[in-house]
Amino acid sequence: MSSTDGVSLRALLESGRLVRAVGAHNALGALLVEEAGLDAVWASSFEISAARCLPDAGLLTMTDYLQVAAQMQESCSIPVVADVDTGFGGPMNVAHMVRQYEREGITAVCIEDKVFPKMNSFVATDHTLVATKDFCHKVEVAKSVQRTSRFCVIARTEALIDGREVAEALDRCTRYAEAGADAVLVHSKSTSNEPILRFLAGWGGQVPVVIVPTTYPDWNAVDAHGAGVSMIIYANQSLRAAIRSVRETLRTIRDEGTSVAVEGRIAPISEIFELQRLDRWLAVER
Ligand code: SPV
Numbered sequence: 001m002s003s004t005d006g007v008s009l010r011a012l013l014e015s016g017r018l019v020r021a022v023g024a025h026n027a028l029g030a031l032l033v034e035e036a037g038l039d040a041v042w043a044s045s046f047e048i049s050a051a052r053c054l055p056d057a058g059l060l061t062m063t064d065y066l067q068v069a070a071q072m073q074e075s076c077s078i079p080v081v082a083d084v085d086t087g088f089g090g091p092m093n094v095a096h097m098v099r100q101y102e103r104e105g106i107t108a109v110c111i112e113d114k115v116f117p118k119m120n121s122f123v124a125t126d127h128t129l130v131a132t133k134d135f136c137h138k139v140e141v142a143k144s145v146q147r148t149s150r151f152c153v154i155a156r157t158e159a160l161i162d163g164r165e166v167a168e169a170l171d172r173c174t175r176y177a178e179a180g181a182d183a184v185l186v187h188s189k190s191t192s193n194e195p196i197l198r199f200l201a202g203w204g205g206q207v208p209v210v211i212v213p214t215t216y217p218d219w220n221a222v223d224a225h226g227a228g229v230s231m232i233i234y235a236n237q238s239l240r241a242a243i244r245s246v247r248e249t250l251r252t253i254r255d256e257g258t259s260v261a262v263e264g265r266i267a268p269i270s271e272i273f274e275l276q277r278l279d280r281w282l283a284v285e286r
């Protein structure tokens, strides 16, 4: 089942409950997010690029990202929130992107206000932003071409990533909401939640606020929700967990000459059959 049939991000945001999304880079990762009882999958540009051993620097094409997001949405029934960077270029690229993503069953995209090609927010480099009015135009274009009312556009500001003041993040997000954004994402690389708390104190509540607490992970979800956050994205923890775990397993196999020592801590084949929904496939054959 895809989220064309299932619950949309819009419905989750409108419920007033905290929405928790977790990053993934393929269909299996998306299914694991759903299986864990989380609300949405973040089709992370960082994870999807890393899965190709490439930096998150706008190297992959829209088609590359869309293919992964669509496969994720096919594998699970919770909404996939597609991280579409800058929208892959200018307003025309944004229009094309929204049409293609919506056609593939994606119900939410997140576009950010950096210059194309962007660089991952945690890289110590330039994070130049486009002018506020130019990004508002992208948001308006995205909203004007969507075909169904359930499609959601999250407008993300990188103002704090670019070292600008909370006041600018607030001004940008206010204008993005006025341009039609269904939610705003305020990203931060601070090791404290303090800039986000100041943002929330100044936010008028026009649309829901989304955060990505990668560098301030100690802020509990319940407390963040209480402070006015509607959605939290745990953007890359699955990938980081997988890398650590696979490395440890491979080292053990290399050093011990057998896989005996890892057998108790790796998934049995039967679990993989379940994730493949093998029973259902075999029923088709019968
Ligand atoms: C991603 O996961 O690709 C994101 C979040 O956009 S960040 O890596 O923090 O930029």
Ligand code: MG
Residues within 6 Å of the ligand: 044, 045, 046, 056, 083, 085
């Ligand atoms: Mg990204």
